[in-house]
Amino acid sequence: MRYLILGGGPAGIAAAKTIRKGKSDAEIVIATDEAEAPYLRPLLPDLILGDAGDETILDPQGANLAEKGVRLLTGRRAVRLDMGNRKVDFSDGAQEGYDVLLIATGGKPDVPPPLRKDLPAVRVFDSREDALAIRERAARPGAAVVYGPGYLAIEACRALRGKKREVVWIKPDLPKYGYPIAGELEASILDDVRNRGARILDGEDIVRAREKDAATTVVLTHGGEEIPCSLVVVATERVPSVGFLAGSGVMVGTGVLVDDFLRTSDPNVYAAGDCAEFADKPKGVGRINFGWRSAIRQGQLAGENMGGGNKRFGGNEGDYFWALFGFSLLDRAKK
Ligand SMILES: Cc1cc2nc3c(=O)[nH]c(=O)nc-3n(C[C@H](O)[C@H](O)[C@H](O)COP(=O)(O)OP(=O)(O)OC[C@H]3O[C@@H](n4cnc5c(N)ncnc54)[C@H](O)[C@@H]3O)c2cc1C
Structure with a gap:
């Protein structure tokens, strides 16, 4: 067999x-x-x-x-x-x-259309190779923009805050496929991300990203803000x-x-x-x-x-999503 x-x-x-x-x-x-x-x-x-x-x-x-x-x-x-x-x-x-x-x-991150360009500053956050590329760009001067609705964006902010950079988190609407982080847990995590120096643009989205020069990319938000940065991390949901x-x-x-x-x-x-x-x-x-x-x-x-078994899957939200690898979701965000 x-x-x-x-x-x-x-x-x-x-x-x-x-x-x-x-x-x-x-x-x-x-x-x-x-x-x-x-x-x-x-x-x-x-x-x-x-x-x-x-x-x-x-x-x-x-x-x-x-x-x-x-x-x-x-x-x-x-x-x-x-x-x-x-x-x-x-x-x-x-x-x-x-x-x-x-x-x-x-799955692989769902890259929004404005970021589907070959801009060197734009990096998805999914693999070891991606993480090494993000680390290399994070060492350069300039702000970092994180784009994504949920957990992976929180993790990207955590990593980039640790590199002592200016971090702007553009947080579009709730995740489409996974479990949203909502209520008190969300409020607590957002407070923590803010307290550590990241600016959160809640409910915002990206309209365009363009390369200004070799060192700077400019991200334009729906609200009309232009954010110059040297790194844009796509930390969106993983689409199968x-x-x-x-x-x-x-x-x-x-x-x-x-x-x-x-x-x-x-x-x-x-x-x-x-x-x-x-x-x-x-x-x-x-x-x-x-x-x-x-x-x-x-x-x-x-x-x-x-192999010939006949067992049913008993997945539910409590058993799975919140039981994260290693630390709990809240503890990881506060690390
Ligand atoms: C940055 C990051 C942080 C995360 N942190 C957490 C966390 O703290 N806690 C948690 O619970 N989860 C976390 N996750 C999610 C977790 O990693 C995934 O839920 C988990 O890896 C899913 O496992 P999987 O085996 O289904 O798929 P994957 O781990 O994605 O493995 C699938 C593999 O298949 C490969 N593949 C894809 N397409 C093909 C193809 N056509 N042919 C051959 N191979 C292919 C992929 O490259 C990959 O190597 C995180 C994810 C990321 C990206």
Whole structure:
């Protein structure tokens, strides 16, 4: 039996290890597009701050994959799924077959149209490579603008405040896909971000960004303010990375649509983590259970079910989003 897992984040790794526990002779392959060893995304703000290094951010879950007989193929981006022939095509021309497939490709930041230009000051905040680029730009003179509605923007502000820069947080409306941070918790976090010197433009948005000269980019807000800066960090919500599934027959909404067992519309294809969208039956809407711990739990469950189990996912807001990796949300913001 050959298990193919797309994505080497916490969901993909947890699934691989769970499959191995139940199936000692299975062939298990993880193919992921990043070039490096698996790492802890929640520590990327600390990498920017200089509080964590390349060794510290390595994901301990990913340390013994070879020992467990799991093959990790890095630098492999899936571009097409052929369900009829049970094969996945990759951008380098390679192909991998499967008996059972897990889609665990996570998400990528939703870059707003005014920032979808090739401006050197504009950096998304998602990967280790992004964090290193942000750290390098943060060392230059000039203000930093953070753009995003929620948690990742808070984390970007925390990291940049630690670099003692002028930070302006442009905070558009509530997150579209995840759980909004609201009420007293939001008020407390916003106070803390402000107290540490970041200016918050709540409910604002970006109309345009243009390069003034080699050192300065100018961001224009809806309200008409022009903000000169040397860095714009796109810390928006992660939108599921599912574009490669177009035309495959797997049902996709915002994310890959799964049932309570993390099965997609094809019985041999599962999805888990930030790319999986559940039907929230009481509310009649789809829901993505973002977060590190949620990804691990979903990966474990998908792994069990891919190996013949029949367990239901019991995700809910309290269990998952607020139970963040490491510190609680409020404590992290106050660090
Ligand atoms: C800066 C930052 C800080 C965060 N902090 C926290 C936190 O404190 N607490 C918390 O709970 N969560 C946090 N998160 C969110 C958390 O990292 C995610 O919820 C979690 O990583 C989701 O795991 P996953 O396995 O579903 O996807 P991911 O970790 O995104 O892994 C998916 C992998 O698949 C790869 N991939 C994508 N498309 C393809 C393709 N077509 N082919 C092959 N590979 C592909 C991706 O590059 C990636 O390596 C943070 C995220 C970021 C970006």
